Amino acid sequence: MKLQQLRYVLEVYKHNLNVSEAAEALFTSQPGISKQIRLLEDELGIQIFIRSGKRVVSVSQPGKAVLELAEKILHDVQNIKNIGNEFTDQNTGSLTIATTHTQARYVLPPIVAKFVERYPKVQLSIRQGNPHSISQMVASGEADFAIATESLEEHTDLRKLPCSEWTHAVIVPKEHALLDLQRPLTLEDLSTYPLITYEFAFNNGSSIARAFQKAYIEPPKVALSSADTDVLKTYVNLGLGIGLMAKIAFDPEHDHTLRMIPVDHLFEPSSTYIALRPDTYLRGYTYDFINIFSSPLTRQKIDQILYAPIEEDFSI
Numbered sequence: 001m002k003l004q005q006l007r008y009v010l011e012v013y014k015h016n017l018n019v020s021e022a023a024e025a026l027f028t029s030q031p032g033i034s035k036q037i038r039l040l041e042d043e044l045g046i047q048i049f050i051r052s053g054k055r056v057v058s059v060s061q062p063g064k065a066v067l068e069l070a071e072k073i074l075h076d077v078q079n080i081k082n083i084g085n086e087f088t089d090q091n092t093g094s095l096t097i098a099t100t101h102t103q104a105r106y107v108l109p110p111i112v113a114k115f116v117e118r119y120p121k122v123q124l125s126i127r128q129g130n131p132h133s134i135s136q137m138v139a140s141g142e143a144d145f146a147i148a149t150e151s152l153e154e155h156t157d158l159r160k161l162p163c164s165e166w167t168h169a170v171i172v173p174k175e176h177a178l179l180d181l182q183r184p185l186t187l188e189d190l191s192t193y194p195l196i197t198y199e200f201a202f203n204n205g206s207s208i209a210r211a212f213q214k215a216y217i218e219p220p221k222v223a224l225s226s227a228d229t230d231v232l233k234t235y236v237n238l239g240l241g242i243g244l245m246a247k248i249a250f251d252p253e254h255d256h257t258l259r260m261i262p263v264d265h266l267f268e269p270s271s272t273y274i275a276l277r278p279d280t281y282l283r284g285y286t287y288d289f290i291n292i293f294s295s296p297l298t299r300q301k302i303d304q305i306l307y308a309p310i311e312e313d314f315s316i
Contacts, residue, residue: 003077005040006070008033009048013067014140017049017056075141075279092121093283098134098143099126101228102246103272108147111292119285130227131200138275144286145276147293149246158275159306163294165269168208169250170261171236171243178242178261185263187217194223194241196232201225201244207268208244233258278306 008022012033015021023030041048048063049056059067099108104126116124127134127143137143138158146158149166170185172178178189191212195201202209202219212219223241226232229249236243237257250260274290274297276282287299 001040001043002036003074005036006074008036009040010067010070010074012037012049012056013059017058019056071141072279075277078141091119091285093285094123094125095283095286095289096125096127096137096143097145097147097289098129098137099147100130100134100149101128101230102249103147103149104128105229106246106249106251108293111289114292115285115289118288122285128227131203135275138277141277144280144282145274145290147272148275149270149272157277159278161274161276161290161294161297161302161305163272163274163297165271167247167262167264167269168244168267169247170263171233171245171250171255171258172261173237173239174257174259176242176259179259184265185261187212187215187266190242190244190263190266191217191220193220195220195244196224196235196241197222197244198229198232199225199227207270211267276306280306282306 008026011022011026012019015025019030019033023033026033037048044062044066046062046066047060048066050058050060050063097108108126112124112126115122127137129137131148134143134146134148135158138146147163148160170178170190178185178193181189197208200206202222209219224232224235229245232243232245233249233255235241243258244263247260247262250258252260274293282302287302290297290302291299
């Protein structure tokens with residue numbers, strides 16, 4: 001059994017059982033991958049993948065167990081490499097962060113600039129997605145950690161480092177009727193207009209969903225949803241509906257054709273936190289990035305949360 005064989009098996013699985021795409025991602029040949037997987041299956045005496053002709057169509061029951069262990073083995077191998085790198089070359093390496101568009105566009109730029117100045121030899125990569133996809137990137141080892149803004153209850157194995165809170169705001173064109181109200185907005189006001197908001201805005205447990213549920217008010221029709229805040233603002237500008245998005249994403253100078261209406265009184269604040277795997281060995285510069293992002297998260301605090309029993313509750 002070779003690590004390369006385990007890597008091939010995982011890569012085929014990650015590419016939806018497409019051997020050609022896996023070969024392209026690994027810069028090798030499809031026959032080479034197929035041969036090595038067959039050799040591994042022969043050695044184990046099981047079929048990892050179920051085939052129809054030459055096509056891989058599904059994963060066998062024992063194959064699922066092999067994939068789970070293979071992912072863990074390769075993750076541990078990377079941890080061993082990280083330990084070595086930590087003591088031989090502390091200021092070089094790579095760091096992959098998974099996050100939402102709002103964080104990447106409106107929060108991270110000054111933090112990234114400070115980090116790059118401090119660690120110019122570290123290759124930094126930022127991958128964007130919705131809450132589900134960024135948590136999956138961390139769980140699968142594709143990202144070192146995620147900067148999340150919504151609950152990730154489906155990934156209870158991830159540890160969450162609390163960072164800060166953020167609030168929503170309503171964004172409307174500058175001549176919109178809601179701007180003429182001489183009182184704070186109500187949920188009833190919002191429910192009368194088509195809504196343009198995040199694709200995860202009404203997920204179970206979100207502050208928006210909870211607000212409408214508690215008030216027994218039917219949620220407004222969602223005219224358009226996206227994970228990209230700039231896309232949302234584009235369609236608010238076109239008059240397709242009113243926007244409900246993170247307040248921090250509104251830039252009065254850049255968004256001069258729009259107006260912002262605070263709705264802190266309608267929706268509870270949402271939390272921002274960093275999610276990572278508890279079996280990850282963090283490089284020194286990873287601790288530093290997290291600390292730059294949230295100063296209360298010192299190395300000691302991070303380790304306390306990362307390696308504590310899962311039922312403990314921490315706040316900063």
